[in-house]
Amino acid sequence: xxxxxxxxxxxxxxxxxxxxxxxxxxxxxxxxxxxxxxxxxxxxxxxxxxxxxxxxxxxxxxxxxxxxxxxxxxxxxxxxxxxxxxxxxxxxxxxxxxxxxxxxxxxxxxxxxxxxxxxxxxxxxxxxxxxxxxxxxxxxxxxxxxxxxxxxxxxxxxxxxxxxxxxxxxxxxxxxxxxxxxxxxxxxxxxxxxxxxxxxxxxxxxxxxxxxxxxxxxxxxxxxxxxxxxxxxxx
Amino acid sequence: xxxxxxxxxxxxxxxxxxxxxxxxxxxxxxxxxxxxxxxxxxxxxxxxxxxxxxxxxxxxxxxxxxxxxxxxxxxxxxxxxxxxxxxxxxxxxxxxxxxxxxxxxxxxxxxxxxxxxxxxxxxxxxxxxxxxxxxxxxxxxxxxxxxxxxxxxxxxxxxxxxxxxxxxxxxxxxxxxxxxxxxxxxxxxxxxxxxxxxxxxxxxxxxxxxxxxxxxxxxxxxxxxxxxxxxxxxxxxxxxxxxxxxxxxxxxxxxxxxxxxxxxxxxxxxxxxxxxxxxxxxxxxxxxxxxxxxxxxxxxxxxxxxxxxxxxxxxxxxxxxxxxxxxxxxxxxxxxxxxxxxxxxxxxxxxxxxxxxxxxxxxxxxxxxxxxxxxxxxxxxxxxxxxxxxxxxxxxxxxxxxxxxxxxxxxxxxxxxxxxxxxxxxxxxxxxxxxxxxxxxxxxxxxxxxxxxxxxxxxxxxxxxxxxxxxxxxxxxxx
Numbered sequence: 001x002x003x004x005x006x007x008x009x010x011x012x013x014x015x016x017x018x019x020x021x022x023x024x025x026x027x028x029x030x031x032x033x034x035x036x037x038x039x040x041x042x043x044x045x046x047x048x049x050x051x052x053x054x055x056x057x058x059x060x061x062x063x064x065x066x067x068x069x070x071x072x073x074x075x076x077x078x079x080x081x082x083x084x085x086x087x088x089x090x091x092x093x094x095x096x097x098x099x100x101x102x103x104x105x106x107x108x109x110x111x112x113x114x115x116x117x118x119x120x121x122x123x124x125x126x127x128x129x130x131x132x133x134x135x136x137x138x139x140x141x142x143x144x145x146x147x148x149x150x151x152x153x154x155x156x157x158x159x160x161x162x163x164x165x166x167x168x169x170x171x172x173x174x175x176x177x178x179x180x181x182x183x184x185x186x187x188x189x190x191x192x193x194x195x196x197x198x199x200x201x202x203x204x205x206x207x208x209x210x211x212x213x214x215x216x217x218x219x220x221x222x223x224x225x226x227x228x229x230x231x232x233x234x235x
Numbered sequence: 236x237x238x239x240x241x242x243x244x245x246x247x248x249x250x251x252x253x254x255x256x257x258x259x260x261x262x263x264x265x266x267x268x269x270x271x272x273x274x275x276x277x278x279x280x281x282x283x284x285x286x287x288x289x290x291x292x293x294x295x296x297x298x299x300x301x302x303x304x305x306x307x308x309x310x311x312x313x314x315x316x317x318x319x320x321x322x323x324x325x326x327x328x329x330x331x332x333x334x335x336x337x338x339x340x341x342x343x344x345x346x347x348x349x350x351x352x353x354x355x356x357x358x359x360x361x362x363x364x365x366x367x368x369x370x371x372x373x374x375x376x377x378x379x380x381x382x383x384x385x386x387x388x389x390x391x392x393x394x395x396x397x398x399x400x401x402x403x404x405x406x407x408x409x410x411x412x413x414x415x416x417x418x419x420x421x422x423x424x425x426x427x428x429x430x431x432x433x434x435x436x437x438x439x440x441x442x443x444x445x446x447x448x449x450x451x452x453x454x455x456x457x458x459x460x461x462x463x464x465x466x467x468x469x470x471x472x473x474x475x476x477x478x479x480x481x482x483x484x485x486x487x488x489x490x491x492x493x494x495x496x497x498x499x500x501x502x503x504x505x506x507x508x509x510x511x512x513x514x515x516x517x518x519x520x521x522x523x524x525x526x527x528x529x530x531x532x533x534x535x536x537x538x539x540x541x542x543x544x545x546x547x548x549x550x551x552x553x554x555x556x557x558x559x560x561x562x563x564x565x566x567x568x569x570x571x572x573x574x575x576x577x578x579x580x581x582x583x584x585x586x587x588x589x590x591x592x593x594x595x596x597x598x599x600x601x602x603x604x605x606x607x608x609x610x611x612x613x614x615x616x617x618x619x620x621x622x623x624x625x626x627x628x629x630x631x632x633x634x635x636x637x638x639x640x641x642x643x644x645x646x647x648x649x650x651x652x653x654x655x656x657x658x659x660x661x662x663x664x665x666x667x668x669x670x671x672x673x674x675x676x677x678x679x680x681x682x683x684x685x686x687x688x689x690x691x692x693x694x695x696x697x698x699x700x701x702x703x704x705x706x707x708x709x710x711x712x713x714x
Contacts, residue, residue, distance in 0.1 A: 015319035019478065019532045023300040026539035039301040043449050046484035049287050052280045052493070069503070128521040131434050147503040154519055161521045164463045182492070186485040196309065198450045200515050200522050201467070204508035209460040212500065213372035213388060214418045215259070215395050216266025222371060223426060224460025224507065
């Protein structure tokens with residue numbers, strides 16, 4: 001490719017040193033003695049910015065808003081009383097859509113509590129997806145009401161492939177894990193993993209997969225799931 | 236990618252006559268402008284969040300070296316590797332090395348404008364590795380052998396009949412009689428063709444919308460889920476990101492996310508916002524075994540501390556081009572390189588040089604819509620003006636235009652002469668054209684009359700009318 005000068009078409013030895021040196025030369029106030037302290041302070045305090053008013057409301061209203069917003073982005077919602085109601089509710093959802101009685105899920109303890117022996121004619125298996133699973137079932141550790149967003153972490157409890165390969169993605173979330181905003185989820189992550197640490201993958205999911213790439217017309221079911229079904233457990 | 240930016244005027248003329256393109260560009264207004272306006276109106280804090288987002292990036296740019304060091308340390312702590320690439324060739328070498336070590340035959344790719352900037356696809360192909368674009372729009376243009384014409388809707392210039400023809404030409408293993416009239420059937424076909432490619436790829440390359448210094452995390456924001464399949468299925472994940480993508484904390488990312496999708500597609504949030512930190516952990520049943528981040532500078536550190544620093548706040552939402560009357564008329568390919576529209580007009584001369592990209596900042600009416608919708612409040616018109624000044628200073632402007640501008644400037648500094656001159660011209664034009672009503676052709680004004688008629692001036696100059704009005708109002712006051 002043509003570039004501005006011949007030099008940028010040659011490899012630069014020690015890119016790290018040369019890039020950092022150039023930044024230090026050009027940045028505003030490089031000699032400012034408080035630069036280092038300012039950065040350290042921001043990273044350690046992680047100050048919370050502006051939270052939209054719609055996110056700040058009583059918890060039951062946040063759960064309602066979460067459901068409303070999720071439906072607006074073409075997810076579907078079933079509210080159930082307890083995790084033990086999940087197998088029946090899931091069976092009903094799949095039957096209504098003529099989907100096979102075959103579900104793949106991770107080892108999330110919360111999902112195990114559901115009591116899957118209630119569905120003896122279902123093929124239920126555990127582990128990541130290799131691409132041929134019609135239905136994936138996951139557990140979201142948090143939900144943000146402001147945009148109806150689910151937040152899931154990777155690990156053997158919730159293999160990330162289950163969020164993307166199956167055509168139908170079912171996600172279970174405790175009502176008590178739903179809050180108004182995204183920031184609350186980061187607090188939960190820090191409590192679990194320690195400040196500055198993250199699981200390999202965190203997925204924020206807002207509705208089923210879609211594309212507007214053909215004539216800017218929105219079509220559901222691009223490469224990820226065609227349908228996103230959320231079970232809210234009112235615990 | 237061949238740079239055609241110096242031929243912006245010629246390419247624009249062709250674009251204006253291209254009926255297919257003009258039809259496709261009609262979708263931009265329907266697809267983006269109203270949706271953004273609604274999304275912004277539905278969030279009362281939207282304007283305040285724009286201010287926050289701008290502050291965060293300004294703070295990052297003033298401390299970029301320190302945040303990059305912090306970020307690198309966190310990536311290494313989690314078992315990932317950071318590679319620093321000063322220029323495009325460095326980045327190409329690094330990526331090719333990683334792919335070779337992984338014995339890669341095929342590489343899936345999530346959408347990345349920086350990948351276009353360094354032309355990685357051509358480089359991989361030359362070295363016997365097949366790159367596969369997986370974003371639907373990118374896949375379409377890869378089949379067509381084209382470059383993206385929009386930074387978030389790469390195939391916005393293509394109509395669905397053209398996509399159908401491309402799929403029939405490229406997917407020869409499928410029955411020729413299949414029905415592809417409906418856009419849904421096109422989407423399904425792309426989904427099934429690409430699904431096999433995702434599962435077979437040895438390496439996945441994605442871009443990054445953000446890099447989080449606090450945690451060493453890279454973030455991609457997508458709607459299709461292709462970026463995720465690209466980065467969780469292959470054994471090796473390469474993140475290609477430019478140095479200004481850094482944000483300090485997860486809280487800071489959350490602020491910017493609230494303006495990103497709203498400005499881009501009018502969604503509150505894109506469907507998938509994915510945070511990746513290092514390779515898979517011991518207990519993870521899936522995810523990549525290797526995680527590499529290629530940090531690209533490619534001229535960006537030269538923008539720090541200059542009048543173009545503000546451009547480094549850009550989060551690539553595309554709002555500026557969606558709202559640009561010039562972009563909407565001529566489409567993205569006229570701009571001749573990777574980045575079109577107002578953000579491209581500012582960025583392109585910085586990255587490929589004002590000699591090649593200097594035409595682009597002239598492609599503006601200075602209407603200011605780009606700045607008014609930019610979520611990061613980047614003063615795009617002001618920066619385009621800086622480029623025009625540089626172009627003039629460096630004698631890159633054509634001689635005729637230079638002489639004209641100098642003459643005009645001299646006249647403008649001598650108001651009496653200017654008024655007398657304009658009176659003379661107006662009166663003459665008025666006399667010559669008094670019976671015609673408009674001019675179809677006029678010497679020295681061919682650029683105007685080629686596309687539209689020039690109305691014949693009637694009556695007096697603006698200065699004369701103004702003076703007369705002031706006289707009248709004084710008379711009125713006295714009475």
